Amino acid sequence: MKSGKVNYHSVHSIDEAITLSQTHGGNVKYIAGGQSLTPMMNLRLIFSEEIIDISKIQELKQSYFFQGRFFIGAAVTHAMIEDGKVNDPTNGYLQYVAQGIAYRGVRNKGTIGGSIVNADPSADWPTALLALGASVMIKDLTNDIETPIGQFHCGLMQTTLKESDLVKGVVVPELSKEAKWSYVKFCHKMGEFAHSIAAIVIDPNLGMFNAALGAAGDKPILLPRLSDYLKSVNISNNDFEIELNDILERDLLENINYLPSSYEFNLHRSIIKKAVMEALIK
Amino acid sequence: MSLISIHVNNQAFEIEIDDRMSLADFLRNTINLTGTHLACELGVCGSCTVLVNDEPIRSCITLAASVSGMSVQTIEGFEEDSKMKVIRECFSEAHGLQCGFCTPGMLITVRDMIIRDKCKTENQIRKELSGNLCRCTGYAGIVKATELANQRINNQEDHFVGQGEI
Numbered sequence: 429m430k431s432g433k434v435n436y437h438s439v440h441s442i443d444e445a446i447t448l449s450q451t452h453g454g455n456v457k458y459i460a461g462g463q464s465l466t467p468m469m470n471l472r473l474i475f476s477e478e479i480i481d482i483s484k485i486q487e488l489k490q491s492y493f494f495q496g497r498f499f500i501g502a503a504v505t506h507a508m509i510e511d512g513k514v515n516d517p518t519n520g521y522l523q524y525v526a527q528g529i530a531y532r533g534v535r536n537k538g539t540i541g542g543s544i545v546n547a548d549p550s551a552d553w554p555t556a557l558l559a560l561g562a563s564v565m566i567k568d569l570t571n572d573i574e575t576p577i578g579q580f581h582c583g584l585m586q587t588t589l590k591e592s593d594l595v596k597g598v599v600v601p602e603l604s605k606e607a608k609w610s611y612v613k614f615c616h617k618m619g620e621f622a623h624s625i626a627a628i629v630i631d632p633n634l635g636m637f638n639a640a641l642g643a644a645g646d647k648p649i650l651l652p653r654l655s656d657y658l659k660s661v662n663i664s665n666n667d668f669e670i671e672l673n674d675i676l677e678r679d680l681l682e683n684i685n686y687l688p689s690s691y692e693f694n695l696h697r698s699i700i701k702k703a704v705m706e707a708l709i710k
Numbered sequence: 711m712s713l714i715s716i717h718v719n720n721q722a723f724e725i726e727i728d729d730r731m732s733l734a735d736f737l738r739n740t741i742n743l744t745g746t747h748l749a750c751e752l753g754v755c756g757s758c759t760v761l762v763n764d765e766p767i768r769s770c771i772t773l774a775a776s777v778s779g780m781s782v783q784t785i786e787g788f789e790e791d792s793k794m795k796v797i798r799e800c801f802s803e804a805h806g807l808q809c810g811f812c813t814p815g816m817l818i819t820v821r822d823m824i825i826r827d828k829c830k831t832e833n834q835i836r837k838e839l840s841g842n843l844c845r846c847t848g849y850a851g852i853v854k855a856t857e858l859a860n861q862r863i864n865n866q867e868d869h870f871v872g873q874g875e876i
Contacts, residue, residue: 429751436712436729436775459776466732466771467752481776507765531841532822533756536765537772618840 431469438481442567442594445482449592450569452478458594459483460503463530463538464546488541488596491515499565501597502541510535517602518560521609521629525556528611531619541595544577547585547647550621554581555642556611557598558650559627565596574599584646607631610706613643614699624696626703630658639704644684644696651679654700663708676700714778718743719787729775734758736774737784745785745814749843756842759815760784766822785814793821796866797859806855808846815842820856829860 439445449456457476459465460483468474482488488503491514498517500509508514509526516522529535529543529552543553544564557577564580566573566589577598580587589595603609608630613622625642637658642648653675662668676697677688686693715724718741727736732751737743737760746769747757753771760769761783788794797820800806807813819842823829828838835856836849844852 430732430735431730434730436773438776438778459773462773462776463753463768463771466773469730470732470751470771483776531756532838533759533766533768533819533841534753536767618837 429470429472431466432472432475434469434476435478436481437478438484440484440486442482442485442487442596445480445485446567446569446592446594448480449594453591456480456592458545460488460539460542461505461534461537462542463534464542464548482594483539491597493517493602497599497601499597499599500540502545502595503539504541504597506530506535506538506540506543507532509540518600518629519603519605519607519609521556521560521603521611522600525552525611525627528552528613534619540598544580544598545587545589545595547581547587548621549584549645549647550623550625550643552613552622552625552642555625555640555648556627557600558642558648559609559611559629559638559640560600561629561636561638562598562600564598566593567596568593572596578650581647601631601634601636603629603631603636604633606633607636608707608710610703610710612699612703612706614695624692624699626696626700628658628703628707630707639700641684641696641700644686644692649683651676651683651700653679653682654704658704661708672701672704712775712778714775716774716778717781719783720781727774729773731774732770733760733762733772733774733777733782734769737769737782743784743786747811747814749811754843755812755815756819757812757815759818759842761818761822766818785818788817788821791821792866793824793863796862797821797824797855800859800862801852801855804855804858805848805851807851808844808848812842812844816844816852820859823856824860824863829856832857 456478459479459481483503488501491500506526506529543551563574563576610628613625615622622643627640629638637655639651639654657675713726737746749755749757751770753768758770759766763780823838829835835853
């Protein structure tokens, strides 16, 4: 399998990338790690005459604290996060998610920006970052725009990006020491796209109580009832398990399109339950 | 077409190539290094694994044009590598290969795992190796060979440190 004809451009600044994209108008793809784009080009699912390599833009590889939060450049690879070459302001959450993505050969090239722009509901970062309350920094010709990741993903493999817009990176909160998190996914084969992903982030000091579910629909979702329940949950309470089961049942009935008798419904339920238990026992 | 300058196994090349050419095709067809194997060409099987700037990557889903200016090491480029020598011996000893198709990718991946110290338990080895498929399903031998190589390389290193201290 070989890609169709393309023209490859390597650029060294964000402005150069956006200007080049506009001169070609339309049929342009930005490529960073290319770990999803290149296979899709090889399968001829994507036809793009011009591809612009943004992986050599230094600005996109940086990460730093700003305004009490942490910015991670879009071209930061999963392996850099896994190896701790990027600060982890989330008590190990980002590092844990990164080490479980695909395989090392893929993590060495694949980028956090590429993962969220590809917007696969079964990929790791979209769900993980939704639970973390992250937002996406988008650069258009003139402005930097910050969009919460839940709005950025607007459908199956769809984002709010307009032609020539470029994702600069993601912004994540700095979690306090009291924060708890868990991240559980189910794959048939290690490293493949997950069949169910549950991510829980609880930080009372930030008022953050998030339970996210991925690989269950067009895009990852926050489970409203469970997220609310996490505010007051008491694991030593006698009714805990009954309450949890009830809330999960209602959340799934209202938010995903599977029958309660289906394999998928039960898979998602058990993966979320596992994640809740892991987060609360931590 | 793009002109790329690239170091492969310490040899410099400056060649004009088609922009859509993958690094694997460049290695195999343009400079005749056919030790890099191609199977799925989708980044799933790991048999095309090579080192780019000392990190293992999948050469079938990497455009050759994108690694211009970088250094590439293929399975042919490990003749002088002391770790690879041990790994090769262990793969032979522990029956870590049957047909040998996946072996170039396996060897390069295992070398990287040993360097990153990711061979502590059998489970960890299986997890780290999960990105390399063996269609002969000879995983038991491959895992055993990896354990053995990890042990020998670490013992060797301890030995050198010991001697250095004296």
